[in-house]
Amino acid sequence: MKTATPARQIDSFLEQEYSAGFETLLEADTLPKGLSEDVIRVISAKKGEPDFLLQWRLEAYRHWLTMTPPHWAAVSFPEIDFQDIVYYSAPKKKDGPKSLDDVDPELLKTFEKLGVPLHERARLAGVAVDAVFDSVSVATTFQKELGEHGIIFCSFSEAVKHHPELVRQYLGTVVPPSDNFYAALNSAVFSDGSFVFIPKGVKCPMELSTYFRINARDTGQFERTLIIAEEGASVSYLEGCTAPMRDENQLHAAVVELIALDDAKIKYSTVQNWYPGDKDGVGGIYNFVTKRGDCRGARSHISWTQVETGSAITWKYPSVILRGDDSVGDFHSVALSNHRQQADTGTKMIHMGRNTRSTILSKGISAGHGSNTFRGLVRIAPRAEGARNYTQCDSLLIGDQCAAHTFPTIEVRNPSAQVEHEATTSRIGEDQLFYAMQRGLTAEDAVSMIVNGFCREVFKELPMEFAVEAQKLLGVSLEGSIG
Amino acid sequence: MSAIDTWVAEFKARSAQLPGAGLPWLAARRQRAIERFADEGWPTRRHPRWQHSSLAFMEQQEFAAASGAGDAAAALAALRGGEAGHWMVFIGGCFNAGLSDIGALPAGVLIQSLAEAMVQRPDQLEAAFGEADDGDSPAALNTALAADGAFIHLGRGIALEAPIHLVFIAGAEERSRHLRNLVIAEAAAEASIVEHHVGSGTAASLTTAVTRIQAGADARIAHLKLQQENEQTIHLASIDSVQARGAHFASHSLSFGARLARNDIRTRFEGEACEALLNGLYHVDGRRHVDHHTCIDHARPNGSSREFYRGLLDGNARGVFTGRVVVARDAQRSDAMQRCDNLLLSRQAEADARPELEIYADDVKCSHGATVGEIDEDSLFYLRSRGLDEIHARRLLTYAFAADALERITLLPLRKRARAALLARLPGGELLEELL
Numbered sequence: 001m002k003t004a005t006p007a008r009q010i011d012s013f014l015e016q017e018y019s020a021g022f023e024t025l026l027e028a029d030t031l032p033k034g035l036s037e038d039v040i041r042v043i044s045a046k047k048g049e050p051d052f053l054l055q056w057r058l059e060a061y062r063h064w065l066t067m068t069p070p071h072w073a074a075v076s077f078p079e080i081d082f083q084d085i086v087y088y089s090a091p092k093k094k095d096g097p098k099s100l101d102d103v104d105p106e107l108l109k110t111f112e113k114l115g116v117p118l119h120e121r122a123r124l125a126g127v128a129v130d131a132v133f134d135s136v137s138v139a140t141t142f143q144k145e146l147g148e149h150g151i152i153f154c155s156f157s158e159a160v161k162h163h164p165e166l167v168r169q170y171l172g173t174v175v176p177p178s179d180n181f182y183a184a185l186n187s188a189v190f191s192d193g194s195f196v197f198i199p200k201g202v203k204c205p206m207e208l209s210t211y212f213r214i215n216a217r218d219t220g221q222f223e224r225t226l227i228i229a230e231e232g233a234s235v236s237y238l239e240g241c242t243a244p245m246r247d248e249n250q251l252h253a254a255v256v257e258l259i260a261l262d263d264a265k266i267k268y269s270t271v272q273n274w275y276p277g278d279k280d281g282v283g284g285i286y287n288f289v290t291k292r293g294d295c296r297g298a299r300s301h302i303s304w305t306q307v308e309t310g311s312a313i314t315w316k317y318p319s320v321i322l323r324g325d326d327s328v329g330d331f332h333s334v335a336l337s338n339h340r341q342q343a344d345t346g347t348k349m350i351h352m353g354r355n356t357r358s359t360i361l362s363k364g365i366s367a368g369h370g371s372n373t374f375r376g377l378v379r380i381a382p383r384a385e386g387a388r389n390y391t392q393c394d395s396l397l398i399g400d401q402c403a404a405h406t407f408p409t410i411e412v413r414n415p416s417a418q419v420e421h422e423a424t425t426s427r428i429g430e431d432q433l434f435y436a437m438q439r440g441l442t443a444e445d446a447v448s449m450i451v452n453g454f455c456r457e458v459f460k461e462l463p464m465e466f467a468v469e470a471q472k473l474l475g476v477s478l479e480g481s482i483g
Numbered sequence: 484m485s486a487i488d489t490w491v492a493e494f495k496a497r498s499a500q501l502p503g504a505g506l507p508w509l510a511a512r513r514q515r516a517i518e519r520f521a522d523e524g525w526p527t528r529r530h531p532r533w534q535h536s537s538l539a540f541m542e543q544q545e546f547a548a549a550s551g552a553g554d555a556a557a558a559l560a561a562l563r564g565g566e567a568g569h570w571m572v573f574i575g576g577c578f579n580a581g582l583s584d585i586g587a588l589p590a591g592v593l594i595q596s597l598a599e600a601m602v603q604r605p606d607q608l609e610a611a612f613g614e615a616d617d618g619d620s621p622a623a624l625n626t627a628l629a630a631d632g633a634f635i636h637l638g639r640g641i642a643l644e645a646p647i648h649l650v651f652i653a654g655a656e657e658r659s660r661h662l663r664n665l666v667i668a669e670a671a672a673e674a675s676i677v678e679h680h681v682g683s684g685t686a687a688s689l690t691t692a693v694t695r696i697q698a699g700a701d702a703r704i705a706h707l708k709l710q711q712e713n714e715q716t717i718h719l720a721s722i723d724s725v726q727a728r729g730a731h732f733a734s735h736s737l738s739f740g741a742r743l744a745r746n747d748i749r750t751r752f753e754g755e756a757c758e759a760l761l762n763g764l765y766h767v768d769g770r771r772h773v774d775h776h777t778c779i780d781h782a783r784p785n786g787s788s789r790e791f792y793r794g795l796l797d798g799n800a801r802g803v804f805t806g807r808v809v810v811a812r813d814a815q816r817s818d819a820m821q822r823c824d825n826l827l828l829s830r831q832a833e834a835d836a837r838p839e840l841e842i843y844a845d846d847v848k849c850s851h852g853a854t855v856g857e858i859d860e861d862s863l864f865y866l867r868s869r870g871l872d873e874i875h876a877r878r879l880l881t882y883a884f885a886a887d888a889l890e891r892i893t894l895l896p897l898r899k900r901a902r903a904a905l906l907a908r909l910p911g912g913e914l915l916e917e918l919l
Contacts, residue, residue: 397845415827
């Protein structure tokens, strides 16, 4: 009797619906399903790309053909039929929007509904946004203001048109096309994404943000983000994602490359809320993403912060290659899997330079039938004198049907390195709940409070608006998980 | 050459003479095992459990008999040092009754060689021997070729006071030894079993060893393994234990010898409220490699496990540790703790650690920790401020780091033995002995 009432309350709490699950009806320019060299040529032609990029794509595609999908992750899903996916879909447009006023109002409404500040009120929010809808970027705000500082913030397609030399210089230097199966696929078919270039010595005056939206049916989204911070530059970049609710699974295979030169700093924050599927595991996004940062310069700093609440399957390891001496890599992560969600996520910290430091802080929450895996690698190369790593990964279990795994790997080849790893697993105890509830909190408030407390160290790394968003999201995503 | 087909050929040549060749079930298992080995080959980096210890080189590895290996009797005398207990001696992979001294045993305890047991109690063996599918491909090779080892049966409620020592000495004639030890402890039985693997000379040979332990309800089994093979030997071993309700299993693995040593240590809680202690210490130098791969399967509720591994890595050596803890669905109130600490003593040494937790129940207390580092400068400074020179201070701290593992060996004569083995390896061991 004692737990019956809170249990029911929490049940209803856990069964809250995915709020970004609506679909926007728009006329779209969509390629037929399937993948071949011709499809790649069409994508490349549609975007008016220079020949080097087409050749790069084709090479990636030919390499991809020789690869087999990886199976080592602790996730299970039916084989993906790569010929059953639409590789390009774009909202139809007349001539391409010159300004926000030319953007299809339906689209604007979509982003309005999602709370993405595209319009003038964006000025108040002080965030520059690049909105990517299915395969293309539909709007980028504040380009002019940023341009005054010499900052380039635009869609990837624009970057290819206007700054091909930069694209050519940096594309694929962190994640080569042959890196892994999904990175090769992305390199072959990527359609759009964001491009950021912060010139020497410039501190980006506002947060940059990309909002990804999958809308069309049967499409895969393959975006590519490239961020370059030159000597002494710094930037904070945010990424958010949603998709409509559908019964079938959709593939999202993105590649993100970060390059930090001497003294540069890149902070990359993600709040990932792709449609997770319903409570029985029907539908949802397969989020198979390769994210990697390269601390190329001395004293550079790359920091990944992620809140992963969406997707049926999340499979990603934002990593940092600490090449420059005294460079710093951080990874802060909250991953939540509820209902039938599966998350296999973590990071790699490759220490190559002297006195490089890295911190890994991972909080995994499993609820319902969810499965949450932390998988990490810390490698200290022989010449990484004085390298330092601290890793902490904590798992929180809610309910007795969920699973939490930790698979860290530590490889140390330099005796002066100091590497520490700690992991714990615990659950929300009945006594904790009881304590909170006898203080007058409802069961769901109590759970959400405990969970937020568990994640606090990561949330405090997020920019303010995102932290609020993340807390709310966690509350919503947990609904239906306690019983 | 150690290519797969040479082993298949060896199996063909020897299978008819192997002890127990007349037992149909055993012949069939051996046949299946060699087929499996031929099929899978030596594990390489691609194998998820062998990522840090590829055996691909085995394809080209030459093994030779250790002609000129020292006198086994002398080696044994040096090792035993007059210690009491039950001693079984195996030379070159075969039981040697002359050198063995099993001594008086209480009623209900049986200690005999596996080859003998195959003749005398094949039915009991059939259940305990293990299957062709157990373990990875090196274990399958062992299943196919294992000719001898110890068979130990402890009756209900019997506590054997003195340890059972199994001494495996590399012989002068064989290029490989394949040993299998079976331990069956009935309810509430107690015993300590010590495996010594020793070899002299410089010949490269292969040892495969499989030890299978069944611990009945409330049984207490301690297993200590001292691996001191010569520094060219490839040592591939596994220890598999299953524990019934309330059983206690302790494994102490001390790995000092061999060019490449791999120990797969697994225990599975098949009843509630089991306890396990996995303790390990390894010290390697030169270009040698040691790998401990452990798995504790909390299959039933209320189990508790503790795991501590410590590594000392010198020269160009590489030490690998993988510790997997699985908590099954409904194995509530499981308590698992795991630590792996490594000390790098040279610039070229490498330590790899993979502490893994796989949890399917929610009311659990699980933690793991891993560290890799060098000798702490502050401690060094402290000792030097007390008048020790740097070399001795380093040696003392190195010993202190390793001694933690020795403290967990509860049986005093075994702890002393382990300590002596460690000191014999550490530079300046005699001096340390005086200091301590």
